[in-house]
Amino acid sequence: MGRAPCCDKANVKKGPWSPEEDAKLKAYIEQHGTGGNWIALPQKIGLKRCGKSCRLRWLNYLRPNIKHGGFTEEEENIICSMYIAIGSRWSIIATQLPGRTDNDIKNYWNTRLKKKLMAKQRKEQAACHTGLLEQEMKREGSSFLVNHTLNQIPYWAEQPLAAPMMHPHRDAHLAGQDELTGLLMKVGGQLYNDPQLMNNVINYQYPTQDQLYVDSSDAVTTSGASVNTLNGNYNPWPNMEYDLNGANLNIHQGQGIIPVELEAYLNNLLRIDGSESHSGIDIGNSSTTSNSAGSTSWGDMGSLVDTPVSNFDAYQKGMLQKVAQ
DNA sequence: AACTGTACCAACCGCAGAACG
């Protein structure tokens, strides 16, 4: 037996709200509140609307202090950093952006931010591709074109951007966002080239809930908005910040939860230019990442994601709790 | 001017979990 419908679908109006309907709903709620029962509310005020529809209209549009459109750079940064940390938990993200609704943030992410980041990723991949081709040509000389036809996609270009290496045990839904999170954590793929460092990262013990680092006084500034501040109450990676427009990711040593040696390594990677940063990549030969078929493992995150060797889950849970407070 | 494609956003839908009797 299925669940009873929340309202009589046949006698319920759908589609855009008229100004009259808005006025009725707003006036009633401002005077009486919702009464804790959205289902009964439309009947009370003579609206042929589903209770859920009324609730949505109030929360996303009519309620006071709602901001529409025009997301600031700081808001973008907050959305991105929280997306990295907790995924598509829009209602939680909305709590960090006063005046913004989860629906608004979700729409903004899906229609603009995601595309913005994808475009940036494509640009970087193209630059990376060009750099590698040049190096291959230099190394192989005239034999290059024999070995590599121009329309042949090199093995590394077929690999998705790496999932964030610094959170190897994130939720599956986050692992599914490899491309975007990989872009944001753009040094991630490079970690795979250093088996020793990868080992350190995989075995790194994320801080427990009690060890969470949320002191906003440690926020650092850059040309772009710092994600470390996040209204002073949320700090997923306190020693890391990025500037979305400039795609600059800066790691600050000794300020937070990433081990100093890892920070140093990342800083080193980020200091060198784009073409150099990918030089010498030969993942297929890596004893830690190649498989029997000889393919690379940038996208093969399953074993890492599924293996419960760190307390990242607890870490993420802790962050969610901090945000909820 | 007409048509087409794209971007944006409001609203809907189904599900999970909380609340309640």
Next chain:
DNA sequence: GCGTTCTGCGGTTGGTACAGT
């Protein structure tokens, strides 16, 4: 403890405006 009802959430859809051809 169980079934029902309600709320809140996230994914998705559909309508509208606007730009490009």
